[in-house]
Amino acid sequence: MTQVRRAFQPKEMRSPRPSPRRLALLGATGSIGRQVCDLVERHPERFALHAVIAGTDAAGLEAVAHRHPEAHALLANPGGTDASRAARAIDEAVSDPDVDLVVVAAAGAAALAPTLAALDAGKDIALATKEVLVMAGELVRDRMRRHGSQIFPIDSEHSAIWQCLWGEKEGAVRRLILTGSGGPFLRRPLETLESVTIAEALAHPRWKMGPKITIDSATMMNKGLEVIEAHFLFDVPYSAIDVIIHPQSVVHSMVEFVDGSVKAQLGIPDMHLPIAIALGFPERLDGVTTAPDLAALGQLSFEPLDAIRYPAVALACEAGERGGTAPAVLNAANEEAVALFLKGQRRFVEIVPSVRQAVESAEPDEELTLDAVIAADRWARAQVRASSGGTSRVRSKLPA
Numbered sequence: 001m002t003q004v005r006r007a008f009q010p011k012e013m014r015s016p017r018p019s020p021r022r023l024a025l026l027g028a029t030g031s032i033g034r035q036v037c038d039l040v041e042r043h044p045e046r047f048a049l050h051a052v053i054a055g056t057d058a059a060g061l062e063a064v065a066h067r068h069p070e071a072h073a074l075l076a077n078p079g080g081t082d083a084s085r086a087a088r089a090i091d092e093a094v095s096d097p098d099v100d101l102v103v104v105a106a107a108g109a110a111a112l113a114p115t116l117a118a119l120d121a122g123k124d125i126a127l128a129t130k131e132v133l134v135m136a137g138e139l140v141r142d143r144m145r146r147h148g149s150q151i152f153p154i155d156s157e158h159s160a161i162w163q164c165l166w167g168e169k170e171g172a173v174r175r176l177i178l179t180g181s182g183g184p185f186l187r188r189p190l191e192t193l194e195s196v197t198i199a200e201a202l203a204h205p206r207w208k209m210g211p212k213i214t215i216d217s218a219t220m221m222n223k224g225l226e227v228i229e230a231h232f233l234f235d236v237p238y239s240a241i242d243v244i245i246h247p248q249s250v251v252h253s254m255v256e257f258v259d260g261s262v263k264a265q266l267g268i269p270d271m272h273l274p275i276a277i278a279l280g281f282p283e284r285l286d287g288v289t290t291a292p293d294l295a296a297l298g299q300l301s302f303e304p305l306d307a308i309r310y311p312a313v314a315l316a317c318e319a320g321e322r323g324g325t326a327p328a329v330l331n332a333a334n335e336e337a338v339a340l341f342l343k344g345q346r347r348f349v350e351i352v353p354s355v356r357q358a359v360e361s362a363e364p365d366e367e368l369t370l371d372a373v374i375a376a377d378r379w380a381r382a383q384v385r386a387s388s389g390g391t392s393r394v395r396s397k398l399p400a
Contacts, residue, residue: 020048021279024094024123026114027105028052029060031210032128032154035272036103037064039279039288047279051093055110076110090114095121101279104129105154107212108335109377112136116370119143126278128154130222130229131335135328135377137232138368151233152278157226158233159274160252160265165234168257176236177254177262178226179246180305181206183218186247190309196348198341206249206269215338219351223305224316225334228327231320238321243313245303250292268292312352315359324364325376332380333358340384358383 023040027033033054040047049071054061056077065073074089094102094114102118103126104111111129116136118125120143127133133140144151153159157178165173184203185193201218202211209217216222223243230241252274254264267273268289276288307314312334319330337354340346346354358380365372 019046020044021046021100022048022050022098023101023103023279024051024053024096024099024118025049025103025105026053026090026094026111027055027103027107027129028064029054029057030105030107031208032105032271032275033064033103035275036105036279037067039272039276039285041067043285046285050096050099053090053093053106053114055106076106087113091117094118094123099123101126103154103279104132107210109135109332112373113370115140116143119147119149122147122149124150124152126152126154126275128275130155130225131331133229133232134225134331136368136370136373137228137327138323139370139373141232152281153229153233154271154274154278155226155229156267156269156271156274157253158230159277161230161234161255163265163277164253164255164263168255172257172259173236173240174256174258175240175242176230176234177256178223178230178241178243179249179251179253179302180220180223180243181217181247181249182245182310183220185218185309186245193349194347198344201341201348205247207271209271211342212335212338215341215351216334218348219312220305220310221312221316221334221352221355223310224313225331227313227317228320238317243305245305246300248297248300250297250300251302266292266294312355315352315356319359322364324368325372326359326362326364328373328376329362329364329380330355330359332377333384336381336384354384354387357387 025033025036040049049068051072052064053074053076058075061073061075065071072093074093076086076090078086091114094117102123104115105128108131111132112135115125115132153162161176184200184205202214204214204217213222227241230236231238249269250266251264252267254262256262270289273289276285305313316330319326333355337346337351341348341351361383
């Protein structure tokens with residue numbers, strides 16, 4: 001087995017300020033954002049919203065601002081307003097000296113630029129948007145090291161690994177084990193996937209999430225993206241990260257150590273818990289959710305990942321191993337293919353082939369810059385839109 005050379009070992013908050021901890025929240029109207037607001041409202045002595053930022057949901061943002069009148073409210077895509085002016089306002093909000101922690105919960109690629117701006121300002125990040133690290137993990141890690149920032153993961157799987165690593169020494173870890181429920185089609189006959197409807201793909205058996213991540217769970221592209229994210233969060237080689245199926249979604253992930261021990265983090269499927277851990281670190285909040293009733297559960301089961309049913313995981317790992325802009329191509333192609341499916345313009349079984357086509361067609365730029373990531377993102381989206389469900393290729397090279 002490959003021994004992990006170095007594991008993410010969070011340090012204490014550098015200079016804890018008096019409570020409440022002031023948050024800038026990207027993605028305030030989404031599923032994670034609403035749960036962040038709920039925790040802030042439940043713990044006003046611990047947290048306060050300094051800025052709330054949404055994409056296009058003006059009504060949702062107004063509702064959040066009404067409950068938190070002390071927070072600055074910003075809309076990333078206001079109609080008829082200069083986009084660059086809105087972007088500058090968001091960068092200023094996440095870089096504000098009064099902000100203690102930036103919570104990144106905006107959907108997809110839109111979260112990258114504000115995250116980099118926050119890191120440049122030396123802010124710590126509570127990260128729910130896995131695409132940030134998938135698209136530009138090397139850039140993010142470089143900014144972290146340069147400015148002394150930290151990232152606290154909100155993804156339930158990465159939060160679980162993070163908790164299992166608390167107190168462990170470098171070199172003690174053999175591998176990381178990400179768990180996945182298998183989504184709504186774990187037991188569905190493969191030949192019937194051709195007829196999957198949007199409603200069926202959105203009917204996750206365990207989690208209540210936004211539509212994009214729910215479709216990613218159905219294809220299990222989310223696990224592939226999480227492998228890439230874990231690689232950058234914990235500085236672990238891809239060969240030391242595994243994925244297994246765990247239908248009950250109670251064990252959120254595990255860490256295997258060099259002595260043969262395995263640590264697991266258990267909890268009910270409720271995103272309030274990993275959010276609270278990231279917001280409150282290094283302390284735990286009381287009464288965030290109920291603990292799982294293990295006796296009532298009866299059993300917890302695990303099974304190998306079916307690579308034929310879930311080819312997205314291997315595809316994501318291949319893109320991660322290629323490095324450069326390949327993960328950005330993977331991410332953008334997946335976002336576009338999922339969006340087309342949700343619009344009824346692409347079949348469910350065409351999502352992953354569309355992504356594969358884009359990844360295999362691209363010649364990634366090995367030197368990762370923000371401009372290269374943005375160019376790869378745009379190219380991949382155009383590639384997927386121009387393709388016919390993964391059966392044709394448009395062109396073979398990224399733009400210079």
